[in-house]
Amino acid sequence: MSKQWDGIVSQYINRKFSRPIAILLARKTNVTPNQMTLLSFLICIFSGAAFTFKMSLIGGVLAQVASIMDGVDGDLAVITGRASPTGGFLDSLLDRYGDVAIVIGLILNTLPYVGSAPEFLLISMMAIFGSLMVSYSRSRAEGIKIIFRKGISGYAANRDIRLFLIMIGGILNQPYITLIILAALTNLVVLVRILEVMVKTRNKMDFGNCRPTDE
Numbered sequence: 001m002s003k004q005w006d007g008i009v010s011q012y013i014n015r016k017f018s019r020p021i022a023i024l025l026a027r028k029t030n031v032t033p034n035q036m037t038l039l040s041f042l043i044c045i046f047s048g049a050a051f052t053f054k055m056s057l058i059g060g061v062l063a064q065v066a067s068i069m070d071g072v073d074g075d076l077a078v079i080t081g082r083a084s085p086t087g088g089f090l091d092s093l094l095d096r097y098g099d100v101a102i103v104i105g106l107i108l109n110t111l112p113y114v115g116s117a118p119e120f121l122l123i124s125m126m127a128i129f130g131s132l133m134v135s136y137s138r139s140r141a142e143g144i145k146i147i148f149r150k151g152i153s154g155y156a157a158n159r160d161i162r163l164f165l166i167m168i169g170g171i172l173n174q175p176y177i178t179l180i181i182l183a184a185l186t187n188l189v190v191l192v193r194i195l196e197v198m199v200k201t202r203n204k205m206d207f208g209n210c211r212p213t214d215e
Helices: 008-028 033-052 056-080 085-114 118-143 151-155 159-171 175-200
Strands: none
Touching: 008 056, 008 159, 033 056, 033 085, 056 085, 056 159, 085 118, 085 159, 085 175, 118 159, 118 175, 151 175, 159 175
């Protein structure tokens, strides 16, 4: 239950709730980590639905609740000795679906006011792709033994940060500005990670020797 890979929001806010909840669940119930993973995903779906139906405050709060619940499953897995590769895979997969559901909710919330303006479509796509690529870039970098430990590449757009920003945007009823921030921040982090990987591998980008993967 080390904090070394936690984001800033997880360290100073989420874990203060997720760990006591996980301890309580471990002592009083038979809830499994995978069930908590599913619950966190469902809360993301409800958050996206709330944004879609113009209930931005509820959507924002639910996004942060989902972030906290996302920590409960991992804490519960460690406490109960149920940590497994399958659980980690399921957690990562459902997190991505949950992220997209919330961003789509933000988009649908804003769509009636801005229509199909080219800049809105661009921002929407960048917010979705950026949210996915932040996670994917970390995973692929770890595959070549590069860990983003600090700074912009390490913490600036972690999931806990993104969901916290969505909560703030929901409370302030600013879904469009939230989309812009997500689009800019996530893609900036991915760009920084690309540059960092290039530097750490001494720019030896031999694409001819890269093996294709079915992902």
